[in-house]
Amino acid sequence: MAEGNPGTNPVTDAGATPSPADLGTALCGLWKEPLSWLVLALPAAVVLEYLDAAELWIFMVSALAIVPLAGLMGRATENLAETLGAGIGGLLNATFGNAAELIIGLMALWKGPAMYPLVKASITGSIIGNILLVLGMAILVGGLYYPRQVFNRTAAGMGATLLALASIGLILPTLYYRLQHTAAGLSAEALHNIESLSEEIAAILAVIYLLSLVFSLRTHRHLFAGAEEELPATGEHRQPEWNRRTSLIVLLFTTAGVAWMSRLLVGSVEHAGQALGLNHVFIGVFVVAIIGNAAEHSTAVLMASKNKMDLTVHIAVGSGIQIALFVAPVLVFASMLLGHPQSLDLHFTPLEIMAVIFAVGVLALVAQDGETHWMEGIMLLGVYVILALAFYHLPGGGL
């Protein structure tokens, strides 16, 4: 399921751009958007790092800097995709739509196995964040404007099934881990077994992701057409906001920026967590995961408030699928190349697994009738809050 950040684009919404902007015009345009000013957090983070400031400050400022950078990255990807035509463009959106999460994950992987729990927490956090927080908030806000909103059940149902399939892939290594866990921990052989299983499952998930792209971009494009038709179109073919060169340059710089900030974020996360009195897993699931999704979040809510529910569901559910079936496998494969003594497996904490199961289950219940109202948003958010409380109460030693 191709997932981009369509519609983050307030300029085409005005319907007035006659041609794609070059770099200067693009920067002038960004200058006028309040969110872009957050980019100033980037130099601030660099200064704080240079001054050897408290880790908590570095953590917070670098996190702040990632939000607009991830947004710009998504926007550049989307613009680039549009200049490349439906086929390759769709593929580009589908692979780089969650690039920020991917970069944060890679930076954390690099630091070695001690960071694996954080990487995994940010994966599960991204999945439940997209389903419960992003979709819940969008449905709630949309529901405040419209008493009843409708969306395509087939596309949403397929999304829920894909997420269920991914959950199954995440549950099995965890089951193996828990069942073989004794007071003495796991044997090296058992750990190796779980690693192999994780790698094979990651391969299957990646293949299924590719096939789902064939389905949504080629053979059954029309099922997802609702989402695309809702995009603002100028004339016969929708005009991209930026031209290809601008898009590429923005993409290059924001990617570098996200990578740099992620390095600071990952380096400071441990002390920041201690300073805030929050456990590792909570930070991963509820802080790191939200940073990379903030842009999708605002777009999904905006679209819901314009009654474009197909697009809303497409962004939120599609992003969750991309994390589960593309980002997670890529991180597993990347960890195999990094040469650490142990590669990233797919065994999660029981609470993370329960959280994913709950999120997918509630999504399936909410998606099945093809309509939403504000109370459904409340219920999704309610599950998110209950899960946040549970993660907050995680005992120090973990479970």
Next chain:
Amino acid sequence: MAEGNPGTNPVTDAGATPSPADLGTALCGLWKEPLSWLVLALPAAVVLEYLDAAELWIFMVSALAIVPLAGLMGRATENLAETLGAGIGGLLNATFGNAAELIIGLMALWKGPAMYPLVKASITGSIIGNILLVLGMAILVGGLYYPRQVFNRTAAGMGATLLALASIGLILPTLYYRLQHTAAGLSAEALHNIESLSEEIAAILAVIYLLSLVFSLRTHRHLFAGAEEELPATGEHRQPEWNRRTSLIVLLFTTAGVAWMSRLLVGSVEHAGQALGLNHVFIGVFVVAIIGNAAEHSTAVLMASKNKMDLTVHIAVGSGIQIALFVAPVLVFASMLLGHPQSLDLHFTPLEIMAVIFAVGVLALVAQDGETHWMEGIMLLGVYVILALAFYHLPGGGL
């Protein structure tokens, strides 16, 4: 979701009452209904208690007395609600609709932490009893009269989602308990942690319950209108059966009666269980929980036999929601005020948790197509019987 006992009222069904009855007329009316005679079990229980009879007898007779008292209480609440108009009346129904279960729970709480397992068993028993036994029996009986019955999918789907959300709230403290459980039991710190988590979850559930009332009583009243329109209406506005004064007096006396009988019931439950060879949890889930629901049970079955399936689903599912999202949180808060060394938490036995998950899952499957036939009733009842067998075989020490 407002849940009352609409339609327990056989007199308005006849459509002949010109004005609400005063106390004398009301008592004469009750005199003619066979069920009311069960109220005689109340003085019988008092006599048995005075004579220091076997606990088993006291248990059975007081349980018998609660059935008609709970029924009258629901009816008085409903009549009172009608004299108060839709807004406050709906709220009254929504808060006192399961008052009998609440009173039994409070009486048990009062006796101290040793009774907590029974209180919790009666909560889960009420949830699964409403979903599996009450709804299953109603669908089966309705299905014997009509080959196919239909109901509003949206309202039923929302009910299933609310119950799923509540289940999540009940599962998490249990997960914490099980994962931290060692041969030496739980540390005081861990227990305190679970108590805090339970209290926070109870608060969230209560807030979501309030919002669901706003949804069903105000913003999306029409979705639940099917259930109300099916009620017999005399003239322009439905006439209550009793006048306000009669309703208040009946409510006062039946509440006192239920409280008194609950005290006897709770005092005798332990010995009665031993005498019957039944474990604590079984008694809570399958005996105590049924007593308080008997009136809803008969109403739901009656409505199904009249092909009023919206009302049937409304009573059964709504009652389950009320227990899970209102009665359970209120009991948690009440236990905090009672000054026991330990307050009521939301950690349940694994079997109770599985039972709730199964019940909600099967409900979601049955509710999703918006139609019922007798085999669906059989399947709900089949799950109930399988669960009863499982609870019956619980080993002495519990699991």
Next chain:
Amino acid sequence: MAEGNPGTNPVTDAGATPSPADLGTALCGLWKEPLSWLVLALPAAVVLEYLDAAELWIFMVSALAIVPLAGLMGRATENLAETLGAGIGGLLNATFGNAAELIIGLMALWKGPAMYPLVKASITGSIIGNILLVLGMAILVGGLYYPRQVFNRTAAGMGATLLALASIGLILPTLYYRLQHTAAGLSAEALHNIESLSEEIAAILAVIYLLSLVFSLRTHRHLFAGAEEELPATGEHRQPEWNRRTSLIVLLFTTAGVAWMSRLLVGSVEHAGQALGLNHVFIGVFVVAIIGNAAEHSTAVLMASKNKMDLTVHIAVGSGIQIALFVAPVLVFASMLLGHPQSLDLHFTPLEIMAVIFAVGVLALVAQDGETHWMEGIMLLGVYVILALAFYHLPGGGL
């Protein structure tokens, strides 16, 4: 739900048989079908056994022989059913439709309690095989011909609910087993308790199966009519392929053949597993279970390629239901009669239980919209492959 092998019959598909074939004509007809030649594996297996060949060879050849024998058995049952009229015929199909699985199970039971894990693995393997492999492959192949195929949601939804109910019956004894499991194993009393619970659950499942036959064959026959109308009909009443005498003789000989081959299969399975480096449970779930289902498998795929999706769903889901609600209870009862020190209980390995839950959950998601496309087939098959990987990685000692 009556489940036979309707449509395995390539002759009536041609629509040219004027009257049911006698034995000679039937054998001539079979002679022309390539699959029938596989029957030659039967004498081959006997010869290998006589020559005391490697167990692995005996295992493989006897497995190969069961495939066509099970297919012929199903075909003979179906023909016999047609000569007996709808009522008794439906019952015959419903009880003997999975006779091959039943015979393999009985042969394994006979060898004693050491074979119980294999019997249970073949039960769960048959359930997930029908839902994930057979249905998944059929939906995929059908989807390659038709972009969108539809089926009756009510019948499929009821099938999913029945399977959910059966899963609950399989989960509870397993839960009891796991919760009471200590380093010292289970006490004799606990084992006996689980046996009693299993037997009672088996009885409930069997009763529900009978009632589901009343539903699908009598009171709500029309819901399943889609499946039957799709069968090729010649003239007013569909002509059976073979006459009654031929059917009976074929049934007799194939039953004897399946029994004989099952004995060889069961006798060689342990050494074959060791030789292949596969664990016991994997063999049961993915090898033994597939052998008995191969005929259904090809029929379901054939029907999907002809856009007869009601029939496809009927065969795959119906076969799963028959295994869970009829074959499993019958095997439990049979084990009680065999006089072994311990009878077959319904406690499974955690992985088997998870596999069944996943399969039923994904089926419910796929069935709920009443339409299929190739990606749904991929998703079902994806879950099957992920499960196969997980079972393959089962540690030697089991979990």
